[in-house]
Amino acid sequence: MRATLPFGSILSGASGTWAWDIPGDRLHVDEHFAELYGLPAVELESDFPTSVFFQAIHPDDRSRIRIAVAGMLAGAELFTKDFRVITPGGNTLWMHGRGQCHLDDNDQPVRFTGLLVDITERKRAEEKLRIAQSAGGIGSFEYIDGFATASVSDEFCRVLGLHPTSVLPVQTINGLLEDASVPLIPGPGDGTVPDTVDREFCIRRSSDGALRWIARRGEIMREGAGYRLVGVIYDITVAKEQEAELRSWSEKLEARVEEEVAVRHKAEDALRQAQKMEAVGQLTGGIAHDFNNLLMAITSSLILLRKRIPSDPATDRLIDGAMQGAERGASLTQRMLAFARRQDLTTRPLDMAVVVEGMKELVTRTLGPAWSLELDVSPQLPSVMADVNQIEMAILNLTVNARDAMPTGGPITIEARLKEHAHLENSQLTPGAYIAISVIDRGTGMDKATLERATEPFFTTKGVGKGTGLGLSMIHGLAEQLGGGFTLESTLGVGTRATLWLPLAPLEHGLTNPAPVKEAIGDHAPSLKVLAVDDDGLILMNTADLLEDLGHQVLEAGSGEEALEMLRQDPGIDVLITDHAMPGMTGSQLAELVNLERSDLPIILASGYGDLAGVGNRHLIKLGKPFTQDMLAQALRDAIDMIPRAVLRED
Template identity: 30%
Template sequence: MPRSAIATGLVDYVLPVEEMPAALLEYVEHAHLRGAPIPVPADPRHDPLHTILALLCTREGHDFRCYKKAMLLRRIQRRMGLNHIAAIGDYGQYLGDTPAELKALAKDLLIGVTEFFREPEAWAVLEAEVIPKLVAAKHPEAPLRVWVTGCATGEEAYSLGMLLLERVASSEHNGELQIFATDIDRHALEIARGGTYPEGMASSLTPERLTRFFTKSDNSYRIKKELREAVVFAPQNLITDAPFSRLDLIICRNLLIYLEPELQQKIIGLFHFALNHNGCLFLGKSETVGQQLSLFEPLSKKWRIYRRSGPVRHVPADVPLIPEALPRERPGGPRPHKPRPDDHGEVTRALLLARYAPAAVLVNRDCQTLYFHGQTDDYLVHPAGEPTDDLLAMAREGLRLKLRAALHRAMREEQPAVVVTQVKRGGASLPVQVTVTPVEDQRQGVGLWLVTFSAPPAAEAEPAPRAIEESAAVAHLEEELASVKKELENVVADLESANEELKVSNEEAMSMNEELQSTNEELETSKEELQSLNEELTTVNAQLEEKVADLERTNNDLDNLLASTHIAILFFDREFRIKRYTPASTRLFNLIPSDLNRPVADIANKFSDGHLLSDAQRVLDTLTPIERKVRTVGGEWYIQRVLPYRAHEDRIEGVVVIYTEITELERGEEALRESEERFRTLAETVPDIIFAHRPDGFSDYTNPRFYELTGLPPGAADGFGWTQSLHPEDWERDQSRWRQVLAAEEPYEIKYRLQSAAGGYRWHLIRGRPIADASGRVIKWFGVSSDIDDLVHAQEALAQAQKMEAVGQLTGGIAHDFNNLLTVIGGNLQLLEARLQDDPAGQKLRDAAARAAERGAERVHGLLAFARRQVLQPQAVDLNEIVAGMMPVLRQTLGEPIEIVLAPGVDLWAALADPGQVEAALLNLALNARDAMPEGGRLVLETANGTLGQDTTAPEAELTPGDYVLLSVSDTGEGMSEDTKRHAFEPFFTTKTTERGSGLGLSMVYGFARQSGGHVKVQSERGKGTTVKLYLPRAKDALAAAVAEDLLPLEDLRGREAILVVEDDADVRALAVTYLSELGYRVLEAAEAQAALALFEDGEAIDLLFVDLVLPGTLDGHALALEANSRQPALQVLYTSGYPRTTIMRAAKLDKGARLLMKPYRREDLARAVRGILDCSAGLMPEGRTPGEAPAAC
């Protein structure tokens, strides 16, 4: 296949010669090409053609719904044959999957058949009869506006442009010529804009026109500028876009033949709107204005040239002329019709019109029928022969003459006309009143007339002749005659239908002829494209010529720039006479045009110094430019540059003096100096360190604050001297971070420790930012260093507090569970005491278990104290006594390898602390010492008195000045590192394995000491052992005296009242019930709040409610107590809980006076609490007691 054919882009196959016959045979034998029709489904929603049109619209942007279906199917069949696809549904699927095929189909459907002066006879009529009148009718200065629709590649638009330019040139018209050429094919528009056509088109043009309007190149012709500038090409869709307006001529040739008839009529109406009065419409030979003859009058029926007639229409037809979006199929079928709100009114109006409105016909000025309403058969009948829309030809016998008279009178007078006559129908004459009423059609803008037929008023009705009885034979003949007439009417209707089909077939044939012509022209496209390439080469050469002209213009512009510059430039000869100067020089020298060739010394200037002539002489002597700053008497600053004036062959013929104003620059430098002074003042007075250094760390500025904080002499930080004040560990880390910062060139923040003048290290925060030069290269780093030592310690304290809070939340839940267990264990062991009086061995085991339970309760108490979730029970204690009492336990726990040395203090003060917590702290410290001495060693326990004054240093500084009792625990173990000492008191921190420690020991000691108002201090060094000092506050005299309450014996705490025990733990509930029952009380029990309320609802008389604060369900213990009190106001309440007192009091929102018995409790504790509450409520005191000695519950 020739490459020239391939290059056109119009070939369907590119194959070797041996494969071409098979491809041609396969294409020819395709079913649809042999006449097989494409099946059309009954349901249009499932029509594959609808799918194909939707793809073309959504993906290619072209809506072909309005095109004739037959034409669309023919084009689709051709593409199906080329792709060997038999079913149109399969082809639709293939289009969806193949964008290239979709583009090819769209290109096939955009038929672009055109040429210069196509159908020359039609153009001759346009040139001779239409254009001269259009030009003559226009005002000489008014624009002549023309619209060429469907212009394709522009030949028709340029043809029209030639005719108009020729006519305008020979007339007196001076107005603008505006030719708008539009099309939806953007590729065709690009060809039209290029204006390059193959040389074969020359046969369609006269030699004169070819010479005037075209430029010949090798194988093509190019439109000249005059014609090209007269035509504006633009993409425009005639169906969806708004039309142009105020037009004198519209050309729409061979476009309407592809569209459906209904749309053709809409477009004709659109053209009527767009045209000026007496504007012309030029259609194709196969196109007409259809039924809208009232809008146009023919100028040439053969060549379809029309002139606009009818009144002016002020609004166009609806745009777009078709719906904007393709209808999409809804899931499940079409949506059922939902009547609009006004449908009922329409139905009513239609029914009334059908029943009561008279028969009527709408006609135009030519008496052509446009619309029928009602039973017009009584008055009109279609005549035999050719179908006609002439109203007078349809009138029945007796009606035609008076109907014609009424029509003529109504049209002439523009007033309704009424006549009464007789119409013959069925052998009888019937009276009828005919009324002709003028109607103005606002949409079409033309005059219409409505002819109505009705019965005349009674007074005017002519009497109908009496009916004459006819014989049966006459009636039969009339019946047969009516039948024959009916059959004749059917035959006439069939003939009309056949004629209509012949017209459609004729139109289809015309369309096919057009398509065949389009195919022939497409075959010539390959040749045209080659000619286009040659034309493009010509275009490139023309562009090069334009570039040369541009360069010339640029040189001229540069010359003008020098003449108009705002820089003062003066040219002197060797005698310092003025040769030339720029206009800006007149601002500095009093120059006028006549001063040329005058010595510059004679010209007054505005400078305050006189260096100009001396500098000019020195430049002549040395040929070295001189530059200096000069100032005018008005305070303006300039740079004065004096340079030698070098002519051809480097001859020195004078000097050039250039003045560049730098007033703003000088002001900026002055502002910069002031800014530097402000910065220096700021840097020397702020409390932070300010520094600047190079990217390599070399310091070239450090403010005085650095030397004040570090104690170094001024200048010691210059270079790399600042590094000597950094902590060694931070310096290594800082170097790594510094390298990252240099690589990223972004702002940074670094925390580090800086040695202070006092010798210690304090935390600082550096914030640094890079400073870049104009090229973006970082040349300096500027930063501020702030002392944040106090902030760091505050953050560490906050972190410690947060950890303690987390541990506290954990220990609260653990304590609740353990307290419930210990209550059951201790209570049952207490109940066993009476049962084992005769069993010494069993009693011994019970006592051991009871002590273990008490120890467990103390450990839970200590755990809560560590977490600061438990209120301690401080009292005056003797540390010597506690330490001595712990010795057996310590020896047994630590084992023989560890020697315990006791060093009690003399005259030791009493300490204020919880004794159980002191024992737990001592045991924890001893166990830590044992773990630090795996091979054995010595443990020293020492007590002493101590007083802290106002000048105490850390860690004693964290204590309030006063008297303290000291417990010191020292070992000879491994000792601690500095890092271990910093984290020693943190929860869960440990250096042991998980089997040997949890990390809570020292934390609990620390928590107990701080909650007691004391402190813990650790002294340790690697390899030299560890000493832990526990500071406890001294007990004051008022607290040192033991206040022991005179407790009543258990037998005196019995009673008979009714007590309700509400406890969700079955074991704890059973134990409490047993305790109270053995004391003589009537006891009821419940496991949850609702069961307890049920007892109150049953009317049980209850004296005291003993309830756990935490219960399952929606009501807790406190809510239950409130509900119970609302039923029995005299009810007394005793709460209990295994949670820490402070936690449960806050969570349950208890009042300060609420009675709370903490778990685990003993029988005596419960008995005293219950008896005390009941006695207080009754106003009774046990015998021998006073109100001041009443139990605490009161």
Template identity: 40%
Template sequence: MEHLLDKPGLRADEASYRLLVESIADYAIYMLDTRGRVASWNRGAERIKGYAASEILGQHFSCFYSPEARAAGVPEAALAMAAREGRFESEGWLIRKGGAAIWAHGIIDPIRSETGELIGFASMTRDLTERRESADALERSEKEFRLLVESVTDYAIYRLDAAGRVATWNAGAQRIKGYGPEEIIGQSFARFYTPEDQAAGEPERTLSIARRDGRFEKEGWRVRKDGSRFLASVVVDPIRDPSGTIIGFAKVTRDVTERHAAQKALEEAREALFQSQKIEAIGQLTGGIAHDFNNLLMAILGSLDLLRKRLPDDPNILRLVDNATRGALRGSALTQRMLTFARRRQLETRAVEIPELVGGMAELLAHSIGPSIVIEHRFPARLPPVATDENQLESALINLVVNARDAMPDGGTVTITAREARLREGEHAALQAGSYVVLAIEDTGVGIAAETLARVQEPFFTTKGPGKGTGLGLPMVRALAEQSGGTLDIRSTVGRGTCVEIWLPVAVSQVKATVSAPDEAAAMRRLHVLAVDDDPLVLMNTEEMLRELGHKVEAVSSPATALERLRRGGFDLVVTDQAMPGMTGLQLADAMASEGITVPVVLATGYSDVDVGAERKVVALAKPFRECNLADAIAAALSGA
């Protein structure tokens, strides 16, 4: 084939250009004759196309095109356009030797003689496959990222322009904020802020901090399209161009309302658990202290009773003894409160008519609060009875009325009302579904501050001065309500008074238990009694009371010793303490029964929640007891023998 450089019209010094062209390795530079056959081939063409010069010179350049492109006449069209337009330029897939495809940028220029005659074509091709793959990868990444962002529904992810106007909007933003893209793009992001935050300049401050610090992060209240508010976690980052100029902001918002509510609920549950554990621990401590106090008071009261009988009839001496007895009885009342709070005192539950109970206490309540305070009663015509301990409810009512009096130093009104309430499941956090009567005691006093109201039901917490309050009044009322199956609610407003509500379940049955009268004649017999108590003070006191009642007494300080003595026989009655080391009083009674010892038992205990059981010949006697209480218990025990 005749070489183009040997044709007339080409300059001889083009040999130097040929050397230059053939040295280029990054571009395929070659010439075609007028029919499209390869006439020259540089090193870059060999590297990019894969053909050696000996393989390709004289071959038609259409071999660089795919079969589809050749069938469509693309090579011929490229030459025709180059000849007609003076240039042909394109990007597309070309074929290397061996069939591999490359993405190439190609230029074909016509070569003309000095007279303008077309004598061939100059073709320059650059392999852009790697760049194309990078561009494709970038495009795929951008599409995937866009798809990812647009598909996220738990986060509002959107872009703001430099002025704070919304530029993009994802599905999460639409779900969380309520706006469609057509409604919000181009609008200021300030509309997501509450009116008070807008007035305070919070949107501008947000962007200012993001510009200054490179990031803004905060939780705060935001507003949806429908006006509802939600707690949002917001992050704002500035977007910069290559020169560092801020051209917008990336904003991510998450609705954390539920998380915040769940966290708050968890904290409240933890606090409730802590309070429950604290109260339980205090209850256990209180119960133990009350038990020990009962033993001490038992010794004091019993000794005072015995002492009073044996003292000369001197009014001055008897007045001192009576004063000491009244003090001990007040201590006994306090221990009963402590035991009630500690759940160690069993309620004597019965059907109680609240209007009758309050009416019967009217005079007592009036004397308790003085003339400057008016008590009003308001009850519906029909009110079902409640299931609770009548005596404990009376005590609770007196306690609450006295508290109301103390809250009204200048006088006022105490209103006692009751209403029936029917609760559905889950309607009250502390109560099961069912029917209740709500006994309310409302005053017009000074009220209770919120921080104090949160603590008034804590045991031993009191706002009264030293010696004026034990801090067990409201805990005792709450214990009564909860042991009855109800609860205690307190509402108060400073300067407007306090309302205390005792919720008590409606009594299912109004049948009252009957107790057989003790056989007094049996109690008059002279008995041989075994007294058992590990506390020497109480044991001595019990022994003296029994002797005062005319009985023969043998005293022992341990259940094991008592059981050993009982095996020998000769006793008519056992008076034993319940809480003793090694063996309780009930366990002693069971051991007696298992060995066939049928002697009746009087069980003295500071805890009236001890279940003696109908199958045992045991009568419970609450500590602290006096001589008359002991006599009644002995009569009851002998009646059941």
């Protein structure tokens, strides 16, 4: 759960993160940030004045933190402060806050992000260190230059684990040092004055052999050519242990701060990438829709032109070339719509083992003799909910990519497995069981930079003119539209594994066989009065021409509102065919209104989009764009099946 609090709560949380929207004066924090302050979940949705949170700071620290926060707003680069807060229960805790400001293009602060950590234990350890350094157990000593012994106190001996005495040989004292490079007491005849008296030493106590740390403090007094060293020693082992603990804690804190910052940056990068891909998807879907309309005008005109001009080889060749170009354009728009997750899908339960086995001959012929195909399909796979045509196209596309990655030939494997997947990065895939369809090659592979961009639209490594760059992005969009996902694993010089994750069909759905082909009603189908609706005048004209060429009477409407009025005035209209994407009133909305007034009227809804709103009309027929005259005729035959025979007008 993430809560939104007003500015000021930056100082009230523990072990949590914040992101303050400065212009909006709002702060987004996690539940750990607010937990220590004792705010119930319901209060996290409320507004709190800034003073409430500053009052939680210890009075001795409040002014200092106010100044530090003001400094951040004035341009300071880094906020790093320790301060005390008083919890709702009355306890005083230490907090460490670390954050930074993010500036806009005008160098004005717009966001203040950071991490707040409870450092109470660390502060307690520091206090213990100070106590240990100032506690009792201090032993005194005196050494005169040139002597082999030093005068010592009983406490000096106890610190070193020796029996109490007033004089100790220098050799005995220094013999306890773990590192003898610097003596605790200078030796006789050394002739050098210690560079510093204040030092720390590690010794092994004489009494029990335990390693201890001691500190030496003192003063050097010169006497003629020699000197006299007077000082004290005391045990600092506990302090050393606390220092080590503090260093470890600080290192962990630094690592945690770096980790939190890295996670935040990664999340921000992922958000920016998702926003970019969403914008590209919307643009691509819009272009595909407009392109579909252009292809409709081209293909319908070519179909009617072929019928109305004398046939000769040269003319037929030109028309065939134009039709092939239009068909390629239609294929391109389908890829664009697939990437935008707006294509029209016909999903049903599928046995992927049967689908993969059924594609073997087609894939083998497509690959060529230099590449061998291996199928590795688990038996008795559960069925999946998918569009068989789109899935076959996706698998074929992946195998062609695998072939292109191995220009000299080699084995390609299609693998089908039932797998559990907990999470797909940058995907909203629900954890659970999926059928994983993998195409595996042993080709050139991809480096990290190429792999990160592989599913971007229009990105290709095949060179100019050898690929549209929509293949993988289409497969990615298809998988997400089906409720699944798509992953790529690749190692440069080793190969690539491309995997489609397809959701299982609900248990109540059994496998379905392909629907039988309907018998044609006859060469002379009944003549229908058809109302055609489209906001694009060129498409409306071409649709009407196709319908009239099929022998039907056509009425034309340029909007949903106009179509409703014509239906009310003419009860003899047999079929309504309408575009979906129209301004003002969409085809789906028109169908819903018509269903209320004439529930028995068959409606053909024409669109290249797959995300059509549900319409409560059993007489709705969907027709994909761009459609041919044959596809239009089949839709009309389906409509005829819905019309009672008594009302059909025979020509």
